Amino acid sequence: xxxxxxxxxxxDIKQVVMWIIGGILIFLAIRKKMEPALLLPMGFGAxxxxxxxxxxxxxxxxxxxxxxxxxxxxxxxxxxxxxxxxMIDFGPLLSNPKLLLFGAAAQFGIFMTxxxxxxxxxxxxxxxxxxxxxxxxGPTSIFVANYFDSNYIGPIIVAAYxxxxxxxxxxxxxxxxxxxxxxxxxxMAYKASSVSKTTRLLFPVFVTMITGLIAPNAIAxxxxxxxxxxxxxxxxxxxxxxxxxxxLANLITLLLGLTVAAKMTADAFLNxxxxxxxxxxxxxxxxxxxxxxxxxxxxxxFAKEKINPMIGAAGISAFPMSARVVxxxxxxxxxxxxxxxxxxxxxxxxxxxxxxAGGLILNLVPLA
Numbered sequence: 447x448x449x450x451x452x453x454x455x456x457x458d459i460k461q462v463v464m465w466i467i468g469g470i471l472i473f474l475a476i477r478k479k480m481e482p483a484l485l486l487p488m489g490f491g492a493x494x495x496x497x498x499x500x501x502x503x504x505x506x507x508x509x510x511x512x513x514x515x516x517x518x519x520x521x522x523x524x525x526x527x528x529x530x531x532x533m534i535d536f537g538p539l540l541s542n543p544k545l546l547l548f549g550a551a552a553q554f555g556i557f558m559t560x561x562x563x564x565x566x567x568x569x570x571x572x573x574x575x576x577x578x579x580x581x582x583x584g585p586t587s588i589f590v591a592n593y594f595d596s597n598y599i600g601p602i603i604v605a606a607y608x609x610x611x612x613x614x615x616x617x618x619x620x621x622x623x624x625x626x627x628x629x630x631x632x633x634m635a636y637k638a639s640s641v642s643k644t645t646r647l648l649f650p651v652f653v654t655m656i657t658g659l660i661a662p663n664a665i666a667x668x669x670x671x672x673x674x675x676x677x678x679x680x681x682x683x684x685x686x687x688x689x690x691x692x693x694l695a696n697l698i699t700l701l702l703g704l705t706v707a708a709k710m711t712a713d714a715f716l717n718x719x720x721x722x723x724x725x726x727x728x729x730x731x732x733x734x735x736x737x738x739x740x741x742x743x744x745x746x747x748f749a750k751e752k753i754n755p756m757i758g759a760a761g762i763s764a765f766p767m768s769a770r771v772v773x774x775x776x777x778x779x780x781x782x783x784x785x786x787x788x789x790x791x792x793x794x795x796x797x798x799x800x801x802x803a804g805g806l807i808l809n810l811v812p813l814a
Contacts, residue, residue: 460712461496467715468492471604480611483696484584484703488604491707492715503708512701513708517592522702523585524670529695530585530797531674532687534765536649538791540641545757545788547741549795552761553803554737555580559730560807566722572596574807576723579606580730581800582613583763588702589667590804594811600709601720605727613767616728618775620735621759629743631779632754636787646679657802664805671801735759738792760789763800769793 471489475482495503502509516522539545556577563573571594578590579602587606591599609616622630650672657668678687709715738758746752756775760768769789776785 457498458712460716461498463716464496464710464712465493468496468710474611481607483699484607485611487700487703488607488706488710491704492710494704495707495710496712503711509705509708512705516701516705517588517708520589520592520666522698522705523588524666526585526695526698526702527667527670528674528677529690529698530765531650531671531676532678532690533695534675534678534794534797535790536646536675536794537641538787539794540645540649542788542791545791546795546799547745548738548758548761548792549797549799550761551741551758552734552738552792552796553581553799554741555730555733555735556800556803556807558733559726562729563726566726568719570811572598574811575599575602576726577730578602578800578804578807579609579723579727580734581763581803582606582610582731582734582768583797583800583804584610584702586667586763586801586804588706590807593663593808598719598723600706600711600715601723602727603706604710605724609727609731610764610767613762613764614771616731617735617759617768617771620732621739621756621772621775624736624739625743625755627779629755630775631783632752633780633783634754634757634785634788636784643679643681647676650675650679653798657805661802661805661809663808664802667801667804668798671797731762734762738762754783754785754788757785757788757792760792761796761799762793763796765793765797766790768796 468489468491471485471492474480475486475489491509494500495509501507504510559580560573560577563576564570568576575591575594575596575598578587581587584603584607588603591602596602654665654669654672658665674690677683677690738761739755740758742753742755742758746755754776756772760772762768769786769792772789773784773786776783
């Protein structure tokens with residue numbers, strides 16, 4: 447009996463706090479349905495690694511083995527990007543290429559947060575890793591944080607995926623704060639134009655080539671994303687495309703959530719800087735939204751056909767949640783104001799832009 451309960455002597459109050467955090471993540475996944483495929487295994491993993499003397503961590507621990515096999519070498523994020531690429535229809539973007547500008551503008555918060563985090567005492571590598579949270583792109587956050595061997599990879603990943611899940615809560619008040627009712631009511635006619643099969647096939651190839659020339663450190667992320675899209679569009683690998691979208695993406699997300707727990711031990715996670723990272727991540731996310739909206743408002747100063755500035759907010763990488771938020775806000779102001787297709791175009795451009803932004807950071811930070 448003494449051996450049975452002897453492990454309680456090694457229990458620390460911080461570990462109990464991590465159990466509570468893990469329980470909250472599980473609650474959000476099940477009851478609130480917030481990114482359940484990721485938050486549920488992440489929450490369970492947080493409990494698992496904070497049980498004393500279980501052997502799941504360490505040289506022969508299963509969680510560390512998974513981490514070294516799938517995250518430390520960037521394998522899991524890259525495989526996940528194949529699934530994400532297979533899910534994305536670039537048609538709305540290809541029919542209106544100027545929406546690429548909104549994806550670029552909505553990365554403003556990343557670079558602003560990088561500077562701010564550096565001023566707060568984080569080294570440049572950690573500051574860059576924290577700033578990428580603003581992309582609302584979990585795999586890119588993991589890739590960048592792991593590339594720089596960040597000391598805060600656990601909080602960064604938790605923040606990145608939490609804010610992705612909180613898009614419907616965070617974005618609406620920010621958008622309403624910086625737009626007027628009149629601006630939110632602007633209607634945008636959608637001129638459906640067919641995108642040729644050839645264009646759809648050439649797009650992922652050209653994006654990969656261009657990225658390789660201007661941001662070579664992003665080529666793995668962009669390349670795997672575009673490869674997944676090529677599988678979708680080629681028309682001869684339908685079963686493989688469906689597998690990538692469902693089986694591969696779900697399985698990798700599950701393993702990713704569980705494996706991230708390797709960096710969610712009480713000692714690594716529970717410190718004042720964790721709260722600061724969560725705050726900086728929110729700051730980056732909010733100002734990415736602000737950057738996209740303000741860019742659209744600037745364009746409206748010169749444009750004859752006005753753009754609903756909320757479209758700019760969809761330029762973040764949280765696909766398709768951000769596009770749905772923008773469409774919903776448009777309908778709230780005018781029940782005939784359908785913005786979904788425009789927002790989807792901006793949203794998929796944000797997926798590309800966030801990955802390229804991550805690659806630029808990987809290129810520029812070592813030079814600083």
